[in-house]
Amino acid sequence: MDEIEKNIEYGKEFVRHRITELRLKTGISEYQMSLELGQNKSYIQSISSGKAMPSMAGFLNICDYFDITPIEFFDTSIQEPNLLNDLIKTIETLPKADLELILKIVERLKKD
Structure with missing residues (x-):
């Protein structure tokens, strides 16, 4: 082969x-x-x-x-593609300040 x-x-x-x-x-x-x-x-x-x-x-x-x-x-x-897609669809509509806040939260969670 x-x-x-x-x-x-x-x-x-x-x-x-x-x-x-x-x-x-x-x-x-x-x-x-x-x-x-x-x-x-x-x-x-x-x-x-x-x-x-x-x-x-x-x-x-x-x-x-x-x-x-x-x-x-x-x-x-990608462990949970459906959940990740739902999250992206939800946060796409948020204002920039909220997106920046979510990013900080995720970065903090990632450190733990």
Whole structure:
């Protein structure tokens, strides 16, 4: 197996495991997720087992389902992408003085 094939296999495995991880975090079954995505009942199970991969449109629908961006899908260092997105949406509308205050609070919490 050459380097390109290894990278492709790694990518497929990552996608399978990441979907499973996100699904388990939300407490949703493969069956329920499949149906909520408008797919047949074994759609997610076939991805998780490695029998299939989502199309690009399917991948984007999965990201939308989890309310995350494709970048957040691949960045596993973000522990709670949904919570982080909610926080960002909430603070985006605050005035500059409040944003500066929140930044100071976060920096103080980070020191502890």
